[in-house]
Amino acid sequence: xxxxSYADFVHMGGYGLYVWGSYGAALVLMLIEPLLVVQRRxxxxxxxxxxxxx
Amino acid sequence: MKRTTSLRWSTYxxxxxxxxxxxKLVPWFWAATxxxxxxxxxxxxxxxxxxxxxxxxxxxxxxxxxxxxxxxxIYGVMALxxxxxxxxxxxxxxxxxxxxxxxxxxxxxxxxxxxxxxxxPTWGTWWVWDARITTEFILLLLYVGYIALTEAIDDxxxxxHAGALLALVGAVNLPVIRYSVVWxxxxxxxxxxxxxxxxxxxxxxxxxxxxxxxxFWAYSFAVVFTRARAIVLEQEGDTEWVRALxxxxxRA
Numbered sequence: 001x002x003x004x005s006y007a008d009f010v011h012m013g014g015y016g017l018y019v020w021g022s023y024g025a026a027l028v029l030m031l032i033e034p035l036l037v038v039q040r041r042x043x044x045x046x047x048x049x050x051x052x053x054x
Numbered sequence: 055m056k057r058t059t060s061l062r063w064s065t066y067x068x069x070x071x072x073x074x075x076x077x078k079l080v081p082w083f084w085a086a087t088x089x090x091x092x093x094x095x096x097x098x099x100x101x102x103x104x105x106x107x108x109x110x111x112x113x114x115x116x117x118x119x120x121x122x123x124x125x126x127x128i129y130g131v132m133a134l135x136x137x138x139x140x141x142x143x144x145x146x147x148x149x150x151x152x153x154x155x156x157x158x159x160x161x162x163x164x165x166x167x168x169x170x171x172x173x174x175p176t177w178g179t180w181w182v183w184d185a186r187i188t189t190e191f192i193l194l195l196l197y198v199g200y201i202a203l204t205e206a207i208d209d210x211x212x213x214x215h216a217g218a219l220l221a222l223v224g225a226v227n228l229p230v231i232r233y234s235v236v237w238x239x240x241x242x243x244x245x246x247x248x249x250x251x252x253x254x255x256x257x258x259x260x261x262x263x264x265x266x267x268x269x270f271w272a273y274s275f276a277v278v279f280t281r282a283r284a285i286v287l288e289q290e291g292d293t294e295w296v297r298a299l300x301x302x303x304x305r306a
Contacts, residue, residue, distance in 0.1 A: 002103065009099075013110035018175050022114045022168040026121070029160055030273060037280040044287035048300040 069146055069286045070295045076279040083276035090269035098262035114172040115259070119246075120267040122165035124274060125193060126228055128158035132200075133221040140218035148214035149289065151221065152204055153282035157274055159197035166190060169242075177241055185234035186242035189227060196224035210289055 003009040012019045098116040105112040132154040139148030169187065170180040181187070200220050207213035235244045247253045253260050290296045 012113070013104060015109060015111040015175055018111055018171045019113050022117060022171040025167050025171075026117045026164055029164055033157065033160055034277055034280070037277055037284060041280055041284035041287065044284045044291070045300055045303055048287055048291045048296045 086272035094265035118168040125162035136218035136221040184240040185238035
């Protein structure tokens, strides 16, 4: 490990904004997309159930 | 005899079979995504050294390159399935194509975004209209166009046909992205990894990047399979097996 402290890790040798700006976007997108698809499948299953009663 | 072979060929081409099989596989792909990401990030941030020129800014590579690779691979697979669905009228192929598009668009956006955040500290600019970045941007427009076009047409078969045509024509962009750094004098650097020469980067950096690529592959399978299952339910909503499935779900 070449990081001396947590602050040192966040600082990223002066490139913190760029490194975490990239990883932050990846994390947000790759959390939102799975949530959306899981929701979409649940909704589709629920609607297929509705169709039966109609 | 003919009947058995045709049955075997279509076993996993049947939406109901796919739905059940994908449902079993998806949790494993999620597990692989988490484990591979953890290992890849540990190597990328804990073991790989700082770059002698770029310091720690280069660590963006561990998601930038995998995202850019996925953006192109997914487009190729999407176009292939779209055309298969069009040519042979296999509905599941068209469903796969439509399930792939949003994930491909997400990775294209991520490649552009991380590229901007890498370009600023190393080139001094967030954005430049050089050949690599412009063609990758066109890829994003193609994805958006494909999604908009297929969503705009209510008839599934017509949507599949129109989408396949757009995806096929747009596929010409893939080799242009690939060779953009060779054909034109771009600000974007050339390939770091190629089949015919040793990689121009440290082994730990390369390993971290390849493991992150596998993580993105696993993520793509997990998300795309889940979306494809949703699409199967949406398009097969009035079939017997989906109704039975929905009824079982409500009772449980």
